[in-house]
């Protein structure tokens with residue numbers, strides 16, 4: 001960072017003077033010290049703060065909101081499009097000459113299904129994006145701090161002084177924290193004890209899956225994703241930023257956090273809904289799962305997954321539906337001919353990447369509307385399956401399996417599917433997982449799969465006893481013809497269904 005702190009603060013002050021009295025929002029961005037994002041987040045109130053870190057991309061941490069774009073009901077995509085367009089039309093962008101920051105963006109997410117946001121999701125609603133008051137971005141070895149202001153409210157008098165003081169404090173704290181590693185900040189914590197974990201009863205899960213299989217047999221669906229919630233009572237309050245930091249061990253995943261007053265929604269998702277840069281579109285099908293125990297040689301397990309007819313059919317439904325959905329939006333669209341195996345520690349998925357060239361007029365919100373929910377989290381037919389899920393699942397999904405991400409001022413966007421995620425609050429966490437059900441699915445094996453998918457978040461919560469027990473259970477014998485039965489047995493799920 002070449003410019004001095006005093007010079008940077010002067011640049012922001014001069015820009016605020018120019019904006020004074022204007023009834024519009026503006027983002028002023030300056031170079032900032034390269035520090036752990038958690039140092040930034042700890043400076044700000046939790047409510048409306050967020051974190052976003054995609055593999056190989058820019059990480060963003062934000063706090064406060066100068067604009068809050070709330071959407072609800074069936075019309076939420078249209079509402080989002082209108083509000084985002086209006087924001088980019090009014091927004092002024094001011095950049096310190098020594099920085100080349102990424103364009104301003106809104107961050108947020110949508111619930112899986114409009115209205116499916118009863119307790120504990122009330123603070124999240126059907127959809128919410130923010131233009132953050134403060135946004136700290138890190139890319140390679142550079143960092144930037146953006147301050148969003150409202151010209152006629154923030155740029156004069158005590159309000160202006162307050163914001164300039166806060167700017168000074170942010171830059172000073174970041175400078176002190178510079179070059180500290182995020183991991184070094186979090187020494188291994190004491191293990192939590194006497195945690196109670198309430199899982200959905202196996203019998204209720206079997207009943208639910210059998211209902212789906214009956215509907216599939218009757219020709220109503222080809223696939224429906226079944227999900228369940230695990231309620232974790234924690235003996236002490238858990239620091240959501242620490243949980244988020246611990247998720248760094250999930251390779252190739254996007255870590256995200258969206259905090260509200262008393263709860264934070266966070267996770268490490270392996271599934272990209274779409275990435276739009278100009279007219280280049282990338283997306284993927286991720287469905288079909290197997291367990292590869294820690295320390296095992298993955299090739300044999302991967303081969304077995306690739307050869308599993310049930311997993312291939314579950315995956316093919318997602319591939320075909322993404323291709324069908326995107327065709328009208330693309331001049332070109334290519335997908336790998338065969339899925340590959342994508343391994344995230346002991347969880348393996350079938351994975352098919354897509355790359356396309358978008359038609360000129362296609363915007364990010366149209367892609368969001370078209371792609372969500374893919375049959376990797378909903379089912380087929382998509383709309384009917386999502387409605388069925390919202391009315392039949394025991395617990396509201398809220399933002400779990402919804403899209404979370406950002407849209408920027410030049411029309412680029414990136415969203416992931418909010419899986420491997422949960423809510424964390426005072427003394428309480430809720431972990432959500434699901435599994436695709438097709439005609440060849442076995443309810444008990446799918447239950448075991450949803451237990452496996454809980455592990456990353458349970459470990460990050462520090463519930464090592466339970467997580468360890470399940471982890472040890474994953475120490476499966478060499479793969480044979482009964483991969484899923486072995487997994488069920490090891491996870492302590494009885495039965496041969």
Ligand SMILES: C=C(O[C@H]1C=CC=C(C(=O)O)[C@@H]1O)C(=O)O
Nearest residue numbers: 287288289376419433434435436
């Ligand atoms: C719904 C989830 O995973 C989806 C993504 C990958 C593999 C899946 C599966 O094999 O069932 C699911 O479709 C979840 O992790 O909660």
